[in-house]
Amino acid sequence: MTYRRLFVGSSCLAILISGGAFAAGTDFTQYVNVLFPGVVAAPxxxxxxxxxxxxxxxxxxxxxxxxxxxxxxxxxxxxxxxxxxxxxxxxxxxxxxxxxxxxxxxxxxxxxxxxxxxxxxxxxxxxxxxxxxxxxxxxxxxxxxxxxxxxxxxxxxxxxxxxxxxxxxxxxxxxxxxxxxxxxxxxxxxxxxxxxxxxxxxxxxxxxxxxxxxxxxxxxxxxxxxxxxxxxxxxxxxxxxxxxxxxxxxxxxxxxxxxxxxxxxxxxxxxxxxxxxxxxxxxxxxxTAKKRWNAEVFSKIQISSTDVADLKLLYSSMLGMFIIPSNRSGENPGWSSDEPYYDDVFTFWDTHRCHTSLFHILQPVAYEEFIRSSIDIWRHDGFLPDARSSNFNGRVQGGSNADNVLADAYVKGVRGAIDWEDGFSAMVTDGETTPANNNDPKAPDSSTKEGRGALPDWLEYGYVTPRFSRAVSRAVEYSTNDFGLYQVAKGLGRQEDAEKYLNRSRYWRNHWDPDCTSNNHSGFVVPRLANGSFVPQDPLTCDGCYWDDVYYEDNAWVYSLNAIHDVATLKEYVGGDEMFADRINKLFDLNIFNAGNEPSFTSPYLYNFIPGMQYMSVRRSRQISKLYNSGTAGLPGNSDAGAMESNLLWHMIGLWPMTIGLGNGRTLAISAQSGNKDTAFYVQSLKVNGEPWDKAWLAWEDVFADGGSMEFVLGPDPMDWATGEPPPSPASGDLRLS
CATH class of the missing domain: 2.70.98.10 (Beta-galactosidase; Chain A, domain 5)
Structure with a gap:
């Protein structure tokens, strides 16, 4: 089984995601704020x-x-x-x-x-x-x-x-x-x-x-x-x-x-x-520009609302999503190739959580080209780009998150002209080859240009020691990267590789200190020395939370919830459903959650793993959506190449891509019966493709692979409607750590 799960939120508006033509004469560009990028003629x-x-x-x-x-x-x-x-x-x-x-x-x-x-x-x-x-x-x-x-x-x-x-x-x-x-x-x-x-x-x-x-x-x-x-x-x-x-x-x-x-x-x-x-x-x-943006982007999501604020927020966000990367096919001075070439990847650390999945749903042709381009960069430059501009890889903030993006595409069945043998080899380069140190003044311990700079520790100890900057946040991300390798290896029939990378995807557990405490909670991912001892850590602090610290842009509270491929283990570690719910609540109660920091993006949707608590993901989603507006300062953080905008779009659609999510351009109609979208936004019931649905998650095949429909009934009060099986936790099996 491959895993491509989407968590059910609430659809605040009736939405049609379509690969077809838009209504004749509709000009969605009237709702777009273009000021901060200036003129971009086409996606x-x-x-x-x-x-x-x-x-x-x-x-x-x-x-x-x-x-x-x-x-x-x-x-x-x-x-x-x-x-x-x-x-x-x-x-x-x-x-x-x-x-x-x-x-x-x-x-x-x-x-x-x-x-x-x-x-x-x-x-x-x-x-x-x-x-x-x-x-x-x-x-x-x-x-x-x-x-x-x-x-x-x-x-x-x-x-x-x-x-x-x-x-x-x-x-x-x-x-x-x-x-x-x-x-x-x-x-x-x-x-x-x-x-x-x-x-x-x-x-x-x-x-x-x-x-x-x-x-x-x-x-x-x-x-x-x-x-x-x-x-x-x-x-x-x-x-x-x-x-x-x-x-x-x-x-x-x-x-x-x-x-x-x-x-x-x-x-x-x-x-x-x-x-x-x-x-x-x-x-x-x-x-010409208006026709292209209408036909190629804006028409792909249409909403029933006539509220101008809703429309401006939606279509301005779609513009922000598709300004970069830049399609420079035919403009690559580095090598001659028949493959597409995309530059200005800024950066997979920012975009792999939610941008790339929506990129594929709305732009499947360009997305396949983008994957091919990433693999071709590996062929000629030696590593996949985790970030790239001016035809040069750099800079890697955490893991080798191109691995996540490629795995995302593979498990959805994206094939076309992609050479997946080369794609997997590119991922293996990230997983097995230490990149040369580019001597970055902000993180001189290892490469920030490409690959996994802290790979020597990862391979020797199964964790990352503080001799490498961003040790803990890197380790958590390396685990998800290795889970991506596992998925592609399994799909290609490479059983030995699959077992190795599944095992390595659990290495985040080696950073878990059960004796580290904070606000009535025990167990957090913390730094660990080569001798195996844990470094004392206040989970609420991360010093500067930047390049030369052990956590990058968020603290142990957030990173301890980022092993999203192994949530069943995480729930066990924190003490079960009740403590897991309280831990997520504490992110908000203690003002830890930051909607402008990408490591926090997935945290509000972990409620879906807790029976009877899907409504809390809805509540948090509504809170987060209110942090956005369509003005020039309408984002809760830097756009980060559309990461913030795509995050909002998933809120508006009412879905959240947790591990992977993609689309092939077919039609998905999402409707919501609600008396008042501002007060009645809790899911009361859901039908998927016309049939009653009792799970707080969907697989890719349910609504995206061939299209489909989602019919929400919403109300003002929480309802325990998601009584079916919990979301998968694919890395939480019995295979022992080596």
Whole structure:
């Protein structure tokens, strides 16, 4: 038996998940808040065009901040990050009048809040310039309106890159570039950059652009800091200094077209010629973007509610889910391959709990490509990406959670063009090969680039000692990773491997100290030394809860509930159903639970393992949902590449994917009979595919493999309706630990 369980919550709205066409004329884009990523023309598009804003020492992760000064409009951003900004490259900045020093401070306040919709973005600057943006997958269109009867200037600064002010060594650096202007009035060039949150070495982005009219003058520049070394009519500059060009026009209305590529300037020009012609209007690009997002994403979930707040929350969350990863097929400079290539994986630590499962339900074709791309990265780079950007793996926060994602796909029957023998070999690399140490200053003990840096302890002791940072949280995640290997090994008929990895998936138990106590509870996962002794630990504390601590982003209370493949054992360890329920309650009573931290995501749904307590998962789900809104600050934490948005979407759907969950695009209709969705939200009864259902969980095959229906009857009071068999706990059998 394979396990793909989903926990039943409550469906707060009637929902149709569909792989078919949406209702004719329905424009879901009207409900979407697009401000913080800017313009993304299509799901997974490489170009993400928007403003770059400075506001004191606040990191602008995706370029956008609601307050502060705009200092450029750049072609590429990595939306939803939380560690440090990435990209913010290939930038333009409009300036009123002649530019005496393009290296000086040119930023502008905004005269009005930015405006945007799917496919379009507009900023009104204090200098009177209005900037309108639209884009395609590999190119962008700028439409400038300058004040009348004044000189219009546009500065292209190759050194422009989003900074980080956190002081953690994750800031990006400009290494050098080149800029050339040609007689046919187009320009080309490239910029090379490094570092950022994933600590990547030098990577290069190429660009090719042109304006709607010839400039009245063009000057190129080069210099350091704000000091110019040259500023003249030379048509080509290159070097490690800041450099670029200043275009001056005698017109107040100017259009700028730019293509980008990771391959070459000529490929950037080809992308521009293929996607945005001289005759292409901004309005036509906006119309195309709206059609694509409606057809490919927003139409996949439709709700009965006419409440605008509900609609904005739903469809804004769907946008946040599918901005990254970036589909860079044909734009991979690292190797030649017929396989798809996806980059900007940020990060499986964030997304494997709930994002990737919904990704597959709503985008099954792209999801299969994404799995193939991950395996192909292993073929050529040696390891699966746990995180990746600018064509470079990094950074691993906990386990090798690509293993969970691949296992998720395998047990659902995702096959297509995936080579699962290679897929399993890639997972085995994570499980058996220690990656070289990349000497991360925040965690110098082992690799944070890829794989499992603490694998030597895992293989020798069956646990992770504190000589490795994040020892306990890594160990818990390594257990779930090994459970993923077990599932794929079993499916491929590799019985010996299956038994080994099932056994290893129970190693989290080796961190369980039954004598560690907190708030009337005994037994928590704690650090353990090489001699086998446990390190005294207050489960409520985790020092900084960061890179060089024994727990990452949460404490022992949370991580002790994260062995979700072995819950029956966990219940036994904590003292049975009553104590298990109290332990989950304490997460909320003691304000431990943090909806903005991914390790907490699954905790509220463990009530489903306790007879008669499914209603508490519903109650907690309602509490968590209220932490969200559709505004620019509407998430309880960083988006983390759509992790937060997908978490909310599972709440709204009324299901929770605990181990794995996926879909094949067929129809699942979820209905809810309720007098008032705000007060009557407890499940009274449920029918699945027309038949009465008495379990607080479903298998993948029940409603997703071939589609189906779920009919909830909801009411204002809890009801003990889930009297059937409890959810599976597949790692809790009798096989002894070695």
């Amino acid at each position: 997974f598009a490489m170009v993400k065009l928007g403003p770059d804003v400075q506001s004191g020492t606040k990191d602008a992760y995706s370029g956008y901040l609601p307050d502060g000064k705009v200092w450029g409009f750049s072609m590429m951003h990595e939306s939803g990050t939380g560690g440090a900004p990435k990209y913010g490259v290939v930038s333009q900045m409009p300036v009123v009048g002649d530019v005496s020093n393009p290296l000086a401070e040119l930023s502008q306040s905004r005269s009005a809040p930015d405006q945007g919709s799917i496919g379009s973005y507009m900023s009104s600057l204090a200098n009177g310039v209005v900037v309108e943006l639209s884009a395609t997958e590999h190119a962008g269109l700028y439409r400038y309106t300058f004040p009348e009867e004044q000189t219009s200037s546009i500065v292209i600064d190759i050194s422009h890159v989003l900074p980080s002010f956190r002081g953690l060594g994750w800031e990006q650096h400009y290494s050098g570039g080149n800029f050339s202007f040609y007689n046919d009035d187009h320009y080309e060039g490239s910029g090379t950059y490094n570092n950022g949150w994933n600590l990547s070495p030098d990577w290069t982005i190429y660009f090719c652009g042109t304006f709607s009219q010839a400039p009245s003058s063009l000057l190129t520049f080069k210099g350091e800091g704000t000091k110019l070394a040259s500023y003249d009519s030379t048509t080509s500059v290159s070097g490690t200094e800041r450099l670029g060009g200043v275009f001056t026009f005698n017109s107040s209305s100017i259009r700028s077209r730019v293509g980008v590529s990771f391959i070459s300037s000529s490929k950037a020009c080809q992308n521009l010629d293929n996607e945005i012609l001289e005759s292409t209007t901004l309005e036509s690009l906006v119309d």
